[in-house]
Amino acid sequence: MSFSFIGSRPKPPKGTAVEFDMDEDANGTGHHSEWYAKMVEKKNNTIKVEITPACNCIIGEWEFSILTSSKIQAEDDPLLFKYTSGSDITILLNPWCEHDECYLATTSLLNEYVLNDTGAVFQGNYKQINAKVWNFAQFENKVLEISLDLLLEHFGGQPTIDMSDQIKLSRAITEVVNANDGGVLIGNWSGKYEDGISPTMWSSSESILNKYDETKESVKYGQCWVFSAITTTG
Incomplete structure (x- = not known):
């Protein structure tokens, strides 16, 4: 399984397109400067995935798609399935993230300057x-x-x-x-x-x-x- 977030006129070197695989370790952690996805729950034929954008990614609206592969066919020729979200995902600066430039360390500041x-x-x-x-x-x-x-x-x-x-x-x-x-x-x-x-x-x-x-x-x-x-x- 892999994920891709694609902005307008996507170009990976310009930070407007990213692709990354899912970590199947629920206790895994990614580097704060990179996009990261991990499986946090698996139940029957359903999984729950947590995705964390890079703390220095471009803000705005992103197209979100998921690419999965199936082992029904030979491993060297897997079946591929792609899902694209019908609505864009909006990513903003995150003052709750300690690695973000706009990080605010106290709840009172977050409540006053962000939530109020x-x-x-x-x-x-x-x-x-x-x-x-x-x-x-x-x-x-x-x-x-x-x-x-x-x-x-x-x-x-x-x-x-x-x-x-x-x-x-x-x-x-x-x-x-x-x-x-x-x-x-x-x-x-x-x-x-x-x-x-x-x-x-x-x-x-x-x-x-x-x-x-x-x-x-x-x-x-x-x-x-x-x-x-x-x-x-x-």
């Missing part, structure tokens, strides 16, 4: 600072899809090895949220918002991202706290 989908953003000036409740909406329908599409477009429309680099991904996120770089949101501090929406009216990243996705045009308008909230969602 609501929080506060701050607006005003140095004399008067106000907290505003914000829905980051990272788990809502389409938000992940839109975010990945924005990143893919930033990197030229095709997965590249740069999409495995946390620093380059962070820089890309700061660009795709800003209309100055062809991104999601137009900044406006003039006080005139008649042709758009006042920055103070927003309270959710989902609303802004959905509007951008529907119109394919930069959304009017945002200010500092709105940009920071969209960046946090990304």
Whole structure:
């Protein structure tokens, strides 16, 4: 049995296509920089397999397929069966993995910065600072899809090895949220918002991202706290 994860325009040297065999030892461990699969349970004619992506693999949507061979025929001419998943598998940076660049060591940090989908953003000036409740909406329908599409477009429309680099991904996120770089949101501090929406009216990243996705045009308008909230969602 072997597995293959294939990205768009797959090329193994570029990290967009990988193939690896299954380890039949349930206690086996792979190297963190390599894709790894092991059989963790076998019952009758069913097996359960655990697959761990390389900690430095390209993030995004991957096509997943399984190739198995049967010993019904001669060993030098086995029957081959291939299954391809009907939906792509999305792989992201993993802050729970100690070998990942974005690893967070404590549960409190993971809960706050990854799992918490609501929080506060701050607006005003140095004399008067106000907290505003914000829905980051990272788990809502389409938000992940839109975010990945924005990143893919930033990197030229095709997965590249740069999409495995946390620093380059962070820089890309700061660009795709800003209309100055062809991104999601137009900044406006003039006080005139008649042709758009006042920055103070927003309270959710989902609303802004959905509007951008529907119109394919930069959304009017945002200010500092709105940009920071969209960046946090990304």
